[in-house]
Structure formats: C-alpha cells, structure tokens
Amino acid sequence: MRATTKLRALLGTGQTLFVPGCYNALSAKILEAVGFPAVYMTGYGTSLSLLGLPDAGLATMTEMHLNARYIANAISLPVIADADNGYGNAIGVIRTVKEYIQTGVAGIHLEDQAIPKRCGHVAGRMVIPIEEAVGKYRAADKVRRDLDPDFVLIARTDARGAHGGSLDEAIRRAHAYLEAGADLAFVEGPTSVDEVRRICKEVPGRIFYNQTGISPRFTLEEMNDLGIAVTILPGATFRATIQAVYDFASDLKQRGPEAEADFNERFKGHPLGNVHRFAGFDQIREWEEEYLPAAEMEKYTDSVGHQPTKS
Amino acid sequence: MRPTTRLRQMLEAPGIVVAPGAYDGFSARLIEAAGFRCVYMTGAGTAASHLGQPDLGLATLTEMATHAGHLASCVSLPVIADADTGYGNVLNVVRTVREYERAGVAGLHIEDQVAPKKCGHIAGKQIIPVQEFCDKIRAASEYRTDRDFVIIARTDARAVTSLDDAIERGNRAAEAGADVIFVEAPQSEDEIHRVAREVKAPLLANMVPGGKTPAVKIPELERLGFKIVIFPAVCMGAAVPAMERALASLKETGTDWHDGPVLSPMDIFRRVGFDWWHAIEERFAPRS
Numbered sequence: 026m027r028a029t030t031k032l033r034a035l036l037g038t039g040q041t042l043f044v045p046g047c048y049n050a051l052s053a054k055i056l057e058a059v060g061f062p063a064v065y066m067t068g069y070g071t072s073l074s075l076l077g078l079p080d081a082g083l084a085t086m087t088e089m090h091l092n093a094r095y096i097a098n099a100i101s102l103p104v105i106a107d108a109d110n111g112y113g114n115a116i117g118v119i120r121t122v123k124e125y126i127q128t129g130v131a132g133i134h135l136e137d138q139a140i141p142k143r144c145g146h147v148a149g150r151m152v153i154p155i156e157e158a159v160g161k162y163r164a165a166d167k168v169r170r171d172l173d174p175d176f177v178l179i180a181r182t183d184a185r186g187a188h189g190g191s192l193d194e195a196i197r198r199a200h201a202y203l204e205a206g207a208d209l210a211f212v213e214g215p216t217s218v219d220e221v222r223r224i225c226k227e228v229p230g231r232i233f234y235n236q237t238g239i240s241p242r243f244t245l246e247e248m249n250d251l252g253i254a255v256t257i258l259p260g261a262t263f264r265a266t267i268q269a270v271y272d273f274a275s276d277l278k279q280r281g282p283e284a285e286a287d288f289n290e291r292f293k294g295h296p297l298g299n300v301h302r303f304a305g306f307d308q309i310r311e312w313e314e315e316y317l318p319a320a321e322m323e324k325y326t327d328s329v330g331h332q333p334t335k336s
Numbered sequence: 337m338r339p340t341t342r343l344r345q346m347l348e349a350p351g352i353v354v355a356p357g358a359y360d361g362f363s364a365r366l367i368e369a370a371g372f373r374c375v376y377m378t379g380a381g382t383a384a385s386h387l388g389q390p391d392l393g394l395a396t397l398t399e400m401a402t403h404a405g406h407l408a409s410c411v412s413l414p415v416i417a418d419a420d421t422g423y424g425n426v427l428n429v430v431r432t433v434r435e436y437e438r439a440g441v442a443g444l445h446i447e448d449q450v451a452p453k454k455c456g457h458i459a460g461k462q463i464i465p466v467q468e469f470c471d472k473i474r475a476a477s478e479y480r481t482d483r484d485f486v487i488i489a490r491t492d493a494r495a496v497t498s499l500d501d502a503i504e505r506g507n508r509a510a511e512a513g514a515d516v517i518f519v520e521a522p523q524s525e526d527e528i529h530r531v532a533r534e535v536k537a538p539l540l541a542n543m544v545p546g547g548k549t550p551a552v553k554i555p556e557l558e559r560l561g562f563k564i565v566i567f568p569a570v571c572m573g574a575a576v577p578a579m580e581r582a583l584a585s586l587k588e589t590g591t592d593w594h595d596g597p598v599l600s601p602m603d604i605f606r607r608v609g610f611d612w613w614h615a616i617e618e619r620f621a622p623r624s
Contacts, residue, residue, distance in 0.1 A: 082424055083431050087398035113393055113452040120394050140451055141424040
C-alpha cells in the first residue's frame, strides 16, 4: 500500500494521531523500531543536522526534499514532511509539491510565511497576503490531485504570531486555506489552552497541532477530547540527541577512551544495542543468500567480524 | 593558480573578457576547445537543460551551485556563474557566496530582483529597494572567503523603473563592494553608451539575441570600455534548432544515419576529455 493511502487510513480512526519528529533517516528508524505508526520530518532539525544552520530559510528545497526522500526510503511508515513556504510563489509550490510527492512522503505542510521563512516559534515572522497564500494552496491541491489524490496537504498559517498578526486572522486564514483544498489546518504558535480551544471550535475542518515551543502541552486524552486530528512533536528526537551526544562527548573529553568502553558495556543490554542488526546487515545476508552465487557465501567463513544471522 | 586569481588578473589586464554561456558540461568543454578564456554559466540555460523548466526562479541554490561545480571541474577556465537573487535575503546571499566559492567558480552575479526571480528579458520583473540590494552586495563582498572571488552586481531596474535608476543602482552597488556592475537589458545603443559613460566601475555587457538589448559586437563593447561580455544563449541557441532538426529528421526518415559528417561515439568522447583519461589509464591501469 502506498504511504499516502496508509496515512489516510491513520487519519480516519477518529483518534488523535501522535507523530514524533525525526530529523534524518537514523532517527526515523529509531521511531519505527519503538513502534510509532508515522513520523514527522522537522525542517528545524533538518537544517540543523544537515547543514548545522538555524531554521531561517537557509535550507533549499533540494536539501529538504532529499532529506525527506532518505527518511521515506529508510522506513516503511508514512512520513509527514515540513515543506516550509513551498520555496517560492505558487509557481514554486507546483514544483515543490511534485518533488515531495516523488520522494515517497505521505504528506507535507506548507505555510504562509514570506520568503525567507523562519521557525514558527522564533519572533520576526512575516506572512504573505491571504489571497496570495490561497493561490499557493490551490496550486498545491491541483498538483496532488493530478499525481496522487491521497497525498495529504496540511496548510499552516503563521498569522497568529507574525508581525501584525492575531489569532482571529489565523483562524480566518485556516478557514480560507481549507476551502482552497487543504486537508488539515495547522495554526502555528497558539500561546494558551484557550487559544487552542478556539482553534478547534472555530476552524471548520481537521486540526493539525504542533505541540512545541510557545504552545501549550496536552496529554493524548486531552487532545482527543479537543478533537485534534494530528499532533507532532517536531523537536523530540533532535533535542534528545543533542543532550545524549553532548553528555557522552563531555564524558569522553573528561575520561578519555574508557568512557566509550563503559558506554558500550551499558549499551549491550539496550534494545538497539546490536547496532549491526539494527542497521540491517541480516537483511543484506538474506538477500545475498537468495540472489548471489552460492560460492560467494564462502566469504563469511574464516572472516573476522560481526556475523550477520542467517535466516 | 586559482581560477579566482586568474579571473582577477584578466580583469586587471587590458582588453575585454569574453565569456560564452555554457548550459552543461558539454557546452563548457566546447567553449574551452574553441579557445575562449572564460566560461559563463547561464541560469536560464541551467533551468532549461537541468530541470526542463523556464527561468522563473524554480532552480534552487543547491541545483545551481552543483551545476556550477560540474562546469568548473570539467574545464580549466575560470567560470562566472549566475546566482540569481542570491536565493533569499542577506543570509541566503552569504550562504550562496560560500556555496559558489566551494563549487570552484571564479565569480558570480547577484541581482536586485524580488525572489522568485524572472529572466531579465521577460516582462513582470520586480525589484527590491536599493538599500536592500546594496546590503546584499556588501554582505557578499565581506563574507567571501577568497578575496579574489569576483562579485558582480546585476540590476534589473531598467525594465522596472528607468535607466537613470539602473545607473544609480550600479554606482551604489559598486560603492557597496561589487567588483563589476551588470546593468541588465539596456534597450538601445544610446542606453548602452550611457551605461558605459555613467557607471563608474568595471562593466559587464549581456548579449542575448532576441532580447531587449541591441546586438553590439565585441570590439565595439571593448572600445566603449566594457570589461566582460557574456553570451548566455550562444550554445543553447545553436543546440536547440540542431536537435529539433535531428529529431524531425529521425521521425521522417526512420533513422539517424544520414549523409554528411557523422559524430561517432569516439568523436563525442574526445570532446569531453577521453584522451586525457586514456593517458592516465595507460600509465596506471594494470594490463591483463
């Protein structure tokens, strides 16, 4: 089944779909191993992990959609990807939606920020006029209907926190973007529980909620009650990675190579402690047994190192 | 010698630098083989050949810089590359300069169009305020890592406001640190003369058949004081009708064998460096 159709099915359960963020193929594989049904590709984390740069509109469409492609190829779960402002006007959006559909992700969110965009929880954002934004969503909707009608289109508005913006304006825009063809409305950056309640009550459509930064936190049960269709935690894995890598690196710096030996000792009992297996070497061996000349499998005898398990 | 230093030296020496436009590695090779001293990477040609799309700001920085890198590595001439608007604001400009530097090109041009840009010779262009343009040029000039990297400021103001404004923007951009000024699409010989007289900086001329600027030959541009002339469309303009003729002939005759000179596979390989690679193979490859 196509990833887009899978995501549609997950959206049809009537329960809040809880989607943690990944920032590369490895973190996506970890989320899959833990058992989540879908993953979200964060633009913030992509910019930071791929380029070492802040989420300030510096990552190009090419870089973003390639990261999305690597993630979609690494796992068998549907991926929802950040597509920023579509990297241009409505004409640019046409190309962006095509490129993202071809990566194999199941859906994207597109926002109404001016170029270059920035993180939705950092001040200094600006939005484009609503008429222009509606044209972009109409263009995006047309492309996905032509190429894959199941591809999920999420319209994000930054009008709540943008320069000169308000919650009323954001709700008005969310409404207009849904009418333009978006499947879900994503009002970025509500600052209180009351604001989230108003969004859920007043936006006539399915709600995509970004539980991060300046926005309030809810339990899954609370989100179900509010009627939120999808919630993402974009920073969850890259923040955990930053802390884990920093702490480990500090330990290495202080104690030298022994710190790694100690770590490896602890890691042995971890569910992903067999890294070669997690990386997929068993699968490679299976494929080799099936498709390579039998004589070639002799390379495993008398060869030193991790022995992938035979199936 | 670094290509940036080579281009600098050409700009300091007397005479005009002629840079025909390459739209892919093959055309860059042919420009070098024809004996020119500099290659220009056309953005319109990159979008058309790489993406099969018009020059409407669809090509990303990544695609443009990657393409520029391919051209720079297949020829030994300095490459001047189109960098459109710098793909965003001042921050994007700084990233663009650094990406292009690492791609190995000798210089780039950045223009004052609103992003997403349009080809300089079609209608509907918009430009950013002159101060914002100058900030972009200043940032580009200050944040290059190689002092010899050539920053060319292009203004599209002629088609949007006036020639006077374009000349003013050219002079302001030169003060902001541009090495060369590119006033896009003057519309008559008089306008070309005015640009040459009134912009107080080294100048680039852009010759595009069928565009808004009348044709002026290289010696005349040199006499007027232009320092660089680019011919972005020369290769693509020749290739497209030739391909169209060949495809029509294939359809009509059922074969692409025809009378007249034929380009064998080896004729093609030779034009893209076969002999150079073969010599290495001869020296180092194990013989069976």
